[in-house]
Amino acid sequence: MAVRETTGRVTRRRIRTRANLLDAAFAVFAAKGFGRVSIEEVCEAAGYSRGAFYSNFGSLDELFFALYRQRADLIAEQVARALALDGPELDVAASVERVLEVLLLDVDWLLVKTDFLVHAARDPAVAQTLLEHRERLRRAIEERLARATGPAALPAALGDVDGAARAVVAAYDGVTTQLLLDKDVEHARVWLGQLLTALLTDGGGTPA
Numbered sequence: 001m002a003v004r005e006t007t008g009r010v011t012r013r014r015i016r017t018r019a020n021l022l023d024a025a026f027a028v029f030a031a032k033g034f035g036r037v038s039i040e041e042v043c044e045a046a047g048y049s050r051g052a053f054y055s056n057f058g059s060l061d062e063l064f065f066a067l068y069r070q071r072a073d074l075i076a077e078q079v080a081r082a083l084a085l086d087g088p089e090l091d092v093a094a095s096v097e098r099v100l101e102v103l104l105l106d107v108d109w110l111l112v113k114t115d116f117l118v119h120a121a122r123d124p125a126v127a128q129t130l131l132e133h134r135e136r137l138r139r140a141i142e143e144r145l146a147r148a149t150g151p152a153a154l155p156a157a158l159g160d161v162d163g164a165a166r167a168v169v170a171a172y173d174g175v176t177t178q179l180l181l182d183k184d185v186e187h188a189r190v191w192l193g194q195l196l197t198a199l200l201t202d203g204g205g206t207p208a
Helices: 002-032 039-046 050-054 060-083 092-102 107-121 124-148 161-182 185-200
Strands: none
Touching (some): 002 039, 002 060, 002 107, 039 050, 039 060, 060 092, 060 107, 060 124, 092 185, 107 124, 107 161, 161 185
16 A cells, blocks of 8 residues: 555656646747757756656657647647537537637747747658647548538638638638737737638628
């Protein structure tokens, strides 16, 4: 029993240490950029030694990937959950509003995400991680559109539900790029809502 309790405490402590390292790394990466951060800086920000770092991560790259997956998976899960709340009929305006309520529009996250994108552009293995996340997000949107409307109910210019889902992700990318520059989160949220509503309806009104 004593061994089990000790093991449990060690496990909980390790989980807490890992979470603290990820939180500290997020702040440091957002402030300085991934390529300008050292392991020592992450450890200092988290209040841990290099030993604590290496007991959780093999390298700074590994920590960076873990941080990206943590945040990216949260976004995909939130969007999928928001889209699943509708009934069989798609209310575009209501669905867009629900997604915008949960969607993470955070400048620090976007800075880290952009670092990851640039890193991925030069490394096929890293690119695969990014593509997998984007595919998960796209599938959640595509499944919701297909379940509610079918291809015939979408604006013809989008082609099919796959094209519509890709257009939604592209719209998010465009709005968040602007957000990186002007830092206006509220305007970005309103603009994204208007853009998605117009994109998925004819004239921004009722579904086609």
